[in-house]
Amino acid sequence: MTQLMLKPPAILPAPPQVAAHALRGADAGAWRAPMLLDEDWLSAHFGRALRRRHPRGAHLFLEGAETENLYFFLRGWAMKYKSLLDGRRQILDFVLPGEPLGFVAAQRAPYAVEMLCDAETVAVPRRAFDEAFGADPAFARAICRQFEAASARAHDRMTSIGCRSARTRVCRLLAELVERATGAVPAHAPVSIALPLSQRHIADATALRVETVCRALVQLADEGVAVVRRGTLRVPDPAMLAEEA
Amino acid sequence: MTQLMLKPPAILPAPPQVAAHALRGADAGAWRAPMLLDEDWLSAHFGRALRRRHPRGAHLFLEGAETENLYFFLRGWAMKYKSLLDGRRQILDFVLPGEPLGFVAAQRAPYAVEMLCDAETVAVPRRAFDEAFGADPAFARAICRQFEAASARAHDRMTSIGCRSARTRVCRLLAELVERATGAVPAHAPVSIALPLSQRHIADATALRVETVCRALVQLADEGVAVVRRGTLRVPDPAMLAEEA
DNA sequence: CGCTACTTTGAATTATCTCAAGTTGAGTGG
């Protein structure tokens, strides 16, 4: 009954370049990344599925919360993070349009989720999700696939944080985000994407301090490798950035 | 057709304490952790499932390999790791008896898997696995659950590596392994488990250098928090160790 | 018994952090 709504990102056509807007947050995420789970299909499949809008800074849920829904991102970026007792924060992953969010087994959220810009989601009640998971192997597989991809990203980030220099960690993060946002493998053509992240966010994702991130970004900008300015990331040569990472 | 072979670890009875053997590797993992996926059930379910023995140091597969099987660990420990060009190695996770290993979506292994001691697995051909996944929602859910748990561990480790001191990172790792190996939540009763890891392994898992790990372990031993000696980890007070982590 | 890998300890080095002090820039309200 379900047509193939699961497209491997790799074979998707490269999306159009997004214009570089000066407004951080407002326009970030307006362009839709490759939609792994089609919205119409979601609506049809989950009768009680609820479409929701979230302002920048809103929490979808906090760490430890009992979540009654799972979510699919239609628009906007979010971050998964853990807070530490000493006030530090580790950003675990980012959520981009087209990606699912939530847990099948865990009762309590192992991390918090906060919107990085105005966003839109489809909330699916756990029960409906469970039914779909059991009834539709293709759906189950797609979810599993997403978990696997998230797991791979977690491993990459762990390796990055554990083994690489500050500069390299920042490069890797930027390269990853460009690749995920554009859905394209790194080429030599210049790319520009809306990046709804402060240096604080980059610092918390790479396990560096803001000052260190700042120094790295200044250096990268000087060298023309990558320029982050006013909510926009410009990369003259993504392949070069990827190589650095 | 499938009886409930999926038991949440939390409600399992605490397993018997394993005797402290002096032989690293030989006896490590001889005791079986809570089996999430029963061996008999696996055999019955996957006709072509193949039981295999692997010596310590053997690779199940290397990073980048095209794996034709998925695996379930019956006995022994293994590690998932990534190798870096400069010779460094990041251990991503450990695999304990009762846990599945493999990828549904990825064609190529994103990490290598090496045995930490003599081990025994059940290899399930990808095709058979896929069929079971589609045919049996309970199985699919169990797999998803395991992925989720692995993902949570990756997030914890990322946070640990990114935000904590050398000493704390080592404590967290030891606490995690004790909890996974015994299947029990930390109590005040002394615990001793076979730990088939060298300091090198601990270093690569915590993103520290061997010397730093050594210094941390010496300190922990002096304070009576945890003692690692000849393949055995003794923890006088697991609750205290957990608190430290 | 001797090789090899692992562990331990010390001393010097360094990447990153911390602290401190600007500067810039977006948003606000007069």
Next chain:
DNA sequence: CCACTCAACTTGAGATAATTCAAAGTAGCG
């Protein structure tokens, strides 16, 4: 339109946890 505010960004200089390098000690294994 300007002054004000607050947060984000930038830069410098000093502190430090962990690394690096070096070397000795120990244990496992053929």
